[in-house]
Amino acid sequence: MTGPPEPPDIEVFTQHHCASCRQVEDYLRKRCVAFTTRDVVSDGDALDEIFRRGFLTTPVIRIGQTWVGGFRRDEIERLLPT
Numbered sequence: 001m002t003g004p005p006e007p008p009d010i011e012v013f014t015q016h017h018c019a020s021c022r023q024v025e026d027y028l029r030k031r032c033v034a035f036t037t038r039d040v041v042s043d044g045d046a047l048d049e050i051f052r053r054g055f056l057t058t059p060v061i062r063i064g065q066t067w068v069g070g071f072r073r074d075e076i077e078r079l080l081p082t
Helices: 019-030 044-052 073-079
Strands: 010-014 036-039 060-063 066-069
Touching (some): 019 073, 066 073
Antiparallel strands (some): 010 060
16 A cells, blocks of 8 residues: 655755745745755855756756746646645
8 A cells, every 4th residue: 555645855946145045945934845955155066956957046946856947936836745
């Protein structure tokens, strides 16, 4: 017997002075969604990862295998488990 599906792994790529990054983090916290924050200024691997995917600014959110640039609430909502 299998249980409910595992929630997707979520990462939020941020930088310190990014207001939209704080909005994404606040939004996910209010929804009680677990996520990992990666600061692209102090984590060169995180910066390389978003650049390789064509993103040039933060926030970038990875939900499972899907990448979202910016605080696009409707897109994030669609990708989160209900």
